[in-house]
Amino acid sequence: xxxxxxxxxxxxxxxxxxxxxxxxxxxxxxxxxxxxxxxxxxxxxxxxxxxxxxxxxxxxxxxxxxxxxxxxxxxxxxxxxxxxxxxxxxxxxxxxxxxxxxxxxxxxxxxxxxxxxxxxxxxxxxxxxxxxxxxxxxxxxxxxxxxxxxxxxxxxxxxxxxxxxxxxxxxxxxxxxxxxxxxxxxxxxxxxxxxxxxxxxxxxxxxxxxxxxxxxxxxxxxxxxxxxxxxxxxxxxxxxxxxxxxxxxxxxxxxxxxxxxxxxxxxxxxxxxxxxxxxxxxxxxxxxxxxxxxxxxxxxxxx
Amino acid sequence: xxxxxxxxxxxxxxxxxxxxxxxxxxxxxxxxxxxxxxxxxxxxxxxxxxxxxxxxxxxxxxxxxxxxxxxxxxxxxxxxxxxxxxxxxxxxxxxxxxxxxxxxxxxxxxxxxxxxxxxxxxxxxxxxxxxxxxxxxxxxxxxxxxxxxxxxxxxxxxxxxxxxxxxxxxxxxxxxxxxxxxxxxxxxxxxxxxxxxxxxxxxxxxxxxxxxxxxxxxxxxxxxxxxxxxxxxxxxxxxxxxxxxxxxxxxxx
Numbered sequence: 001x002x003x004x005x006x007x008x009x010x011x012x013x014x015x016x017x018x019x020x021x022x023x024x025x026x027x028x029x030x031x032x033x034x035x036x037x038x039x040x041x042x043x044x045x046x047x048x049x050x051x052x053x054x055x056x057x058x059x060x061x062x063x064x065x066x067x068x069x070x071x072x073x074x075x076x077x078x079x080x081x082x083x084x085x086x087x088x089x090x091x092x093x094x095x096x097x098x099x100x101x102x103x104x105x106x107x108x109x110x111x112x113x114x115x116x117x118x119x120x121x122x123x124x125x126x127x128x129x130x131x132x133x134x135x136x137x138x139x140x141x142x143x144x145x146x147x148x149x150x151x152x153x154x155x156x157x158x159x160x161x162x163x164x165x166x167x168x169x170x171x172x173x174x175x176x177x178x179x180x181x182x183x184x185x186x187x188x189x190x191x192x193x194x195x196x197x198x199x200x201x202x203x204x205x206x207x208x209x210x211x212x213x214x215x216x217x218x219x220x221x222x223x224x225x226x227x228x229x230x231x232x233x234x235x236x237x238x239x240x241x242x243x244x245x246x247x248x249x250x251x252x253x254x255x256x257x258x259x260x261x262x263x264x265x266x267x268x269x270x271x272x273x274x275x276x277x278x279x280x281x282x283x284x285x286x287x288x289x290x291x292x293x294x295x296x297x298x299x300x301x302x303x
Numbered sequence: 304x305x306x307x308x309x310x311x312x313x314x315x316x317x318x319x320x321x322x323x324x325x326x327x328x329x330x331x332x333x334x335x336x337x338x339x340x341x342x343x344x345x346x347x348x349x350x351x352x353x354x355x356x357x358x359x360x361x362x363x364x365x366x367x368x369x370x371x372x373x374x375x376x377x378x379x380x381x382x383x384x385x386x387x388x389x390x391x392x393x394x395x396x397x398x399x400x401x402x403x404x405x406x407x408x409x410x411x412x413x414x415x416x417x418x419x420x421x422x423x424x425x426x427x428x429x430x431x432x433x434x435x436x437x438x439x440x441x442x443x444x445x446x447x448x449x450x451x452x453x454x455x456x457x458x459x460x461x462x463x464x465x466x467x468x469x470x471x472x473x474x475x476x477x478x479x480x481x482x483x484x485x486x487x488x489x490x491x492x493x494x495x496x497x498x499x500x501x502x503x504x505x506x507x508x509x510x511x512x513x514x515x516x517x518x519x520x521x522x523x524x525x526x527x528x529x530x531x532x533x534x535x536x537x538x539x540x541x542x543x544x545x546x547x548x549x550x551x552x553x554x555x556x
Binding site: 284 | 306307310313316317320321323324326327338355376377378380381383384387388396399400402403404405406407409410411413414415416417418421433434436437440441446458462494498500501504505514517521522529530533534537540541543546547
């Protein structure tokens, strides 16, 4: 190798090294601050909760030896497991109902609404931008003893006495949460439906597929990612809600977040509360994993 | 046809409650009556005389005033890092960053509370803002990242070829390209943070934010002032959505 060639080679490598160094610097500048922030204020807190969940309280002080007593306490006490089941039940019912209403609504917006679709789309997502608390509270006005439905029923003369069946039970909690989460389903499904090239649908119809076949073979599989996204958010957020059961639920419709809050508030048992938090996050992560597995299977090409 | 009827019913389900609320905020009666009686602004007047309420609005604005710039300052560079660099654990980071969107706010708030208590920091609006920033950072990251992925990098190359330096290229080409995603997500973060109660619950000290104030009102019982608060909230949100949609939805290509 002649010396000239060698030196130019080293010049190139040092130039490349310089570029690589600069790129690394840029990367650290961009990624460092958000990473550190999330490390300190998200990952550390979550990890800390996990650690707490293996400690326990004795004589009003937290004892730092690792044990699984909190988890045993939770799963051995039917009071707590009932609340867990109840939350799972509510989240499942709400997710199902929100999909049953939200999906057709998205379908309507994407394929039927025609020239008014922008306005109608706007109307569907508008409630998402208004207060969650107030959207839950509205149903108290509607379902309560002095509420709109009772007022209407008495006004028309169907009943003389206000009916108290509507409020403070499982029904009012599920209805309210469904009401709140319908736009969560409609929004991502609509986005997915909009992306389907119209040619696919025409091709399917041209090839002799009827409407139902086209829907099952073309539209549904292509909208699954949107459906899964909306479904997961609805499930996770309704599972962990504490506002709706507090405002509209009865004594038996307490949900898991209410119990968590009780442990950190009145009961002052942080380790036990932390164990419940770990269980809640575990349920949500399992739901996410299950849903993405289901998504991968169902959106695989079916030929 | 069936679908149209279904859609009409769904819209009625979504809107009758909201309309009810607005109508009753102008009712004269202290209690709920059917049909509504009279027309008055008196509940609005009571609201504007309520010092605690006005203070809570101010507190909420302070929180959003920290949260919106903070999420942008952390989220936009994070989106760039994901879009332009390959690094170990990138796929994991992309998922983990979404976690606070799915974990109930009250739990994220609690988790942060334990750490804050550990270092003996006092609870204040700042700690609320720290929590909200964790919660809504994913919004900025995902929105800006989605826009960057569709951004045509050749425009940047062209700018550099034409003699533009990095700074000029960024300010004149890249930034205008992602401007709408930035404004849109800023508005979204503003609304969500303004409305957030779960994370605020354990992270606030003695100062109430607006949702915390409404929450205490709601727990005390039904009062017509709440309807007035709701109507004002709805009116403000409508303005925000109209502006927000213009930026997030309609992107000029």
